[in-house]
Amino acid sequence: MKENQYFVTVNNKRFHYIWLRDNCLSEESRHPSSFAKLYDFSEEKEIPKPNSVKLTDEELIIDWDEDPPHRSIFPIEWLMTYAYDRHQNDHNGKHKEAQSRYPEELLWNKALLENYLSEWENFGSGVSQGWKDRLFRFGFSLIHDLTPQEHQDFLASIGPMLHTEAGSFYDIEYKSGANDLADTCHHLDPHTDYTNRDYPHLLTCFYMVKNESIGGESILVDGFRVARDFGEKYPHYFRLLAQTPIQFRQFYQDWQYFYTRSRSIFKLHDSGDLVAITFAHFHANNWNLPFEQMEEFYQAYATFFNYLKNPDYQYCFRMEKGDCLLMNNNRILHGRKSFDLSSGSRLLRVGYLLWDHITGRDNFQQYKDLYMSK
Ligand SMILES: [Fe+2]
The missing domain is CATH 3.30.2020.30 (NE0471 N-terminal domain-like)
Incomplete structure (x- = not known):
């Protein structure tokens, strides 16, 4: 001493x-x-x-x-x-920020992810220990064969749900006069949720209640992997998308809300590392950019959007009844293919948890001995 x-x-x-x-x-x-x-x-x-x-x-x-x-x-x-x-x-x-202690992120494209898919099949049904590990490494975790009650109990064990306009969960299904494009049969391009709200980092939770229709396959894209490849090839465009806030909007007739928020597509940490992607083409409209920047911004935006639509980056799969899909909304973009309503109904239950509940619980397990007597 x-x-x-x-x-x-x-x-x-x-x-x-x-x-x-x-x-x-x-x-x-x-x-x-x-x-x-x-x-x-x-x-x-x-x-x-x-x-x-x-x-x-x-x-x-x-x-x-x-x-x-x-x-x-x-x-x-x-x-x-x-x-x-x-x-x-x-x-x-131990004293680093919580995020950095978790399993290292594995930035995937379709080919790389396919190497792990057969391994995942061995996990079988229900909630297994590895779900959180996969969530940190790959940005998402897929759990099979949960009953609606098991699904609710599982999410409740993580933390309280963030309420949507419809309550704890929002049921996505075909609705006549839909307020949201998700409530139609349309194809949905890869996107993150709540681009037009000032919400914190979210865990997006999908649960397939029934899926009897033809089509409607789910699409996942690792936004961090796409951003890395895009940034290496188009560094100027990457900077432009990181530095230019654009408007994401949503007009809800039934609930009488008009949400609008300005945010850049890439959010960078002070160190320059990418920490979040905000992207939903169907909400990105009426941009208020300086006249001189508009054309170049459209070029950068379209180039990035085409990366997201490239099948080499997309993991497509069919969510079956009882499947629960958890996604890091700052990293994973999700979408779906169009489906044929006449072939059967499809109901996807969506809810959100704060990402802090994931990291907070994990921190608690790791640090509790420093606070509580053993
Ligand atoms: Fe969505």
């Missing part, structure tokens, strides 16, 4: 005293059951100073120069988990 006026070093990691005092684990500084921070460093006149610092094999113990006296005890395991003093190559897996 090394000390100076401002920090202490434990296992070659430096910790500022202000950081340690701010993150004190005592009941006076952090509420014991909600774990909410109670200590407010902005009320201190000076940077917290220790009277004594002691390091054992298990703990760092600091008695602070305060009135009344205050002691902080930090388990070494806790300190190493949250250590922030690291070099660029010194990865601290």
Whole structure:
């Protein structure tokens, strides 16, 4: 252990005293059951100073120069988990943002995905352990043979549903005078959902209640794979689609809502990494772009759209009754082929969960020992 006026070093990691005092684990500084921070460093006149610092094999113990006296005890395991003093190559897996700890994304096209499909068939029916792993790696997970009740119970075990205009679930089926193109027999090009709303990152959940019609095969596209290939071949177009917000709109007659939102098709992290795709051609209209940009933007948009429509990137399959399909709405675009209504009915139940419920549950399992006594 090394000390100076401002920090202490434990296992070659430096910790500022202000950081340690701010993150004190005592009941006076952090509420014991909600774990909410109670200590407010902005009320201190000076940077917290220790009277004594002691390091054992298990703990760092600091008695602070305060009135009344205050002691902080930090388990070494806790300190190493949250250590922030690291070099660029010194990865601290647990303290990274949640997303980066999950199985690495495997960016797929049709040929690559087909290598995994036979492996998936061995998973059989019902909810198996691997569903979440596949969701992170491939952006979607397909589960077979759930009853409607099993489907509801499964989603409820993940988190509360985000309500649609129709309630917890929206039933997609042919409706006369449809308010949504999905409620027709039309072909639907690959798209992400809720392009026209200011919603957070969603998990899209499909459940096939019945599928007796001819046609209507589902189409999935890995938007991250398409974006990578598109960006390598057309870097200028990629930049244009990342930097130009366009309008996505939806006019609902029956519910009397007109949703409109401006968003670029590619959302990039500060690092330049792609984090989300927003795309639904049937909602992309009446763009309000500068006159000089319009023609070039159309070229970039059409080039990208043709990538999405290229069968080499599309996984097409028939969803059967009882199938449950979960998709990362920031990555996977979904669509369907047209179907023949006279051949039988088709009812697809759609619901949405917050992606935070996926990552939050996973984080809970991983971190709970740092908060709750074993
Ligand atoms: Fe959709």
